[in-house]
Amino acid sequence: MKPNVPLLDVRDLVVRYGPVTAVDRVSFTVDAGETLALNGPSGCGKSSTVTAVLGLRRPDGGRVRFEGKELTSLGERELRPLRPRMQPVFQDPYGSLSPRHRVREAVAEPLRVQGRWDATGPARVAGLLDRVGLNPVLGDRFPHELSGGQCQRVGIARALASEPRLLVLDEPVSALDPSIRAGVLNLLADLQDELNLGYLFICHDRAVVRHFADRSIEMRAGRLVPAPAATAAPA
């Protein structure tokens, strides 16, 4: 990637559902090593923005550039190698893991799907669990045998297995007990420092945003509005 090219560059993004314009010309950037918070009330268009950013839905207008490549102009075959590099971490730690798969299988799955599973796989899975602060013996457990915080760490380990550059963190601590939120946020901060990851951080808790994000933008009814506690203007 050329220097000075943002990791993620979203410009004039439009997402419509029939007559409903859920995202209306939204623009922002996320650099490597940076956390941009996107907040706003329920229904303002955050999930629709995320879906378009992750390439899961073709936008109705505007463009999404990732590592300098315009996703909106790529076909599914060209998108496939890029997808692992932008990984979501969802709000519901249990819902984002299959209840029928042991933790170790959940973390191994991206390696298998991407054709990167080999004799080193088990050690890599153990290393990923260790990296997110989980004892690798927990790899034998099923998600329902873990706490919410442990489960969210598994979700993060699974995302890291794809060696991403960008994590789309969709309310990653909102469903967790307040006493364990700080631990997960600290883990995310450490991983960002270590791996120079860019974070698009969806969050409605202003205190968390102030503490965790480098910049924040706010959406209302599909549009970016000046955020009361804004630290920067949208790109």
Ligand SMILES: Nc1ncnc2c1ncn2[C@@H]1O[C@H](COP(=O)(O)OP(=O)(O)OP(=O)(O)O)[C@@H](O)[C@H]1O
């Ligand atoms: N599949 C869909 N079909 C029709 N309308 C939709 C669809 N998905 C979202 N919408 C509408 O688009 C708008 C934005 O929804 P979106 O889910 O993106 O907002 P959100 O900020 O993520 O909300 P929440 O925080 O509740 O998830 C809302 O008016 C919603 O009703």
